[in-house]
Amino acid sequence: MPDLLDPRVRLHVVTGKGGTGKTTVAGALALALARQGRRVLLCEVEGRQGLARLFDRAPLGFEPTPLLPVDGGELLGSAIDAKGALLEYLEVFYRLGRAGRTLERIGAVDFATTIAPGLRDVLLTGKVYDAVRTRQGDRRGDTPYLYDHVVLDAPPTGRIGNFLNVNAVGAGLARVGPINAQAESVMAVLRSETTAVHVVTLLEDMPVQETADAVAELRRLGLPMGRVVVNQVRPPLLDEALTARALARDGDGSGDGSGDGAWDLDALAADLTALGAGGDDPRARAAGLLVETREHALRVARERELRQEVDALGITVVELPQLDGGRHGLDDGGVHELAGALA
């Protein structure tokens, strides 16, 4: 894909293993685009209110509402749910304003959207497609798009293929009427170069494995890959030489790497004392420090290997730093900082 903030990429789909920062990255990307002076709709489809939490505001509804003021641009948020999308369809295509509400009252809408997961995803992707295609004013196609970009906090890696491909597999109950007529158009947009699917990962075993699986699946389905976002990157505290030294074999089995002479425990203890950091038992402290150093070096070495696996996927990588977060995660200052990093 072109540049991450390229105006031609109108739909950004952000997936990743749960907990890697999917919602945070979607929010930061939407903010970065809005700061370019664009009008951006950021939406979620899993009913988690993750965007409200991210931007520290009241729960979002189906109707897009401004998330926060952005100089020169606009950032709106929406929590898309299948029920809202179905009611909207009934209203737009059948003018079933009140009748739709009757269907809702007797439970037909709940039935349709919870019993048939395929239909649920058809409705959700259909609504995202609508948001991408809607023009300002009327829908005739001679005015600019209502949103320059739609950014989707999408389902996690395990579900993303089925979710995005639902319109290609002739989704059961949705084989009727306008929903079906739209299925092909939805797939055409999802597969086009105006869409980019990004996968967020951490440099940890499971997320990288899921990233590789998702990339393979998305490619098989012919969906356009955007970036792999390596999130929460921590700069190593040791350079290569020190890492290698910390990883040198632990000859005496003490766990501190001192057995093969890679480290001189007494000299280290003396240095700690000279720094006023030796405590009551400088030798014990030095030994503890070596254990931690070794653990850190092991992690750094594993992260290097995982990073090579990510690079081997052949997709441009974007790195985002790990920021300090409070107990409740990042505040929206953090999102601003990550948006800056993406730009």
Ligand SMILES: Nc1ncnc2c1ncn2[C@@H]1O[C@H](COP(=O)(O)OP(=O)(O)O)[C@@H](O)[C@H]1O
């Ligand atoms: N770059 C980062 N630096 C620090 N904390 C982060 C970063 N990205 C995400 N987080 C934190 O990690 C946690 C999971 O992020 P979230 O976006 O909710 O993940 P997901 O949507 O993938 O489940 C949150 O507490 C969030 O604040």
Ligand SMILES: [Mg+2]
């Ligand atoms: Mg989330």
